[in-house]
Amino acid sequence: MNIETKELSKIYGIGESRIIALNKANIKINGNDFISIMGPSGSGKSTLLHLLSGLDKQTSGSLTYDGRDIYSFTDRQLSAFRRQKIGFIFQQFNLLPVLTAKENIYMPLLLDKQKPDEDYLKQLANLLGIDDRLTHLPHELSGGQQQRVAIARALIMKPDIIFADEPTGNLDSRSSNEVMNLLYNIWSSMKKTIVLITHDSRIAKTANRQFVIEDGILSEVTV
Helix, strand or coil: CCCCEEEEEEEEHHHHHCCCEEEEEEEEECCCCCCEEEECCCCCHHHHHHHHHHCCCCCCCEEECCCCEEHHHHHHHHHHHHHHHHEEEEECCCCCCCCCHHHHHHHHHHHHHCCCCCCHHHHHHHHHCCHCCCCCCCCCCCCCHHHHHHHHHCCCCCCEEEEEEEECCCCCCHHHHHHHHHHHHHHHCCCCCCEEEEEEEHHCCCCEEEEEEECEEEEEEEC
16 A cells, blocks of 8 residues: 655644644655654654544645545545554553453454454464463553554554554563564564654664654655
8 A cells, every 4th residue: 555645734723823733744655664753752743643544634735545535535434444454553552451452452343343353363463472461451461562462453454554653652671672573573574564653763763764753844864
């Protein structure tokens, strides 16, 4: 799946309270890209991710997935598109505390009224090293294990693209390294497109394409 933005902007407020969160961003994301977008807090990186994934709507500019303008979708169409085509990994694990790891992973399938694929779950659990944790509740898991469950949940619908917003932000250095190694393996072995938001230059360098954003202005790093 190829994604392209043209002059994508997001502006909040008017007059003296007007804030340009994203300023005419242009980016082309090709199938199987691993992209990092690095910037300090308030730079506009999360705004860009929310726009790219259809979680928010632009003030101006365009966003297309394989030539389709997803901003033209109805709310129902856009919700279905996100469930079926996009996986999300956030800094907060967002696991439901009363559900087991397995039940949390299956949640997107149930919302889309799809039958769970036990063989695919076993494949994911093996890849992520959570085979023996599927019956545990979130409070019985470490932070790193909870993020692995969240990654499995992001992959269970077999999406084309994964958006990861500071996925190591709540983890210690060891767990952070493990999660980044897993994301790299997912990219290389499962051929998923990954867009990673981070403020850590070391993590950003894991990607095969690197961008920086500052004061809402996006630019690609040439390495």
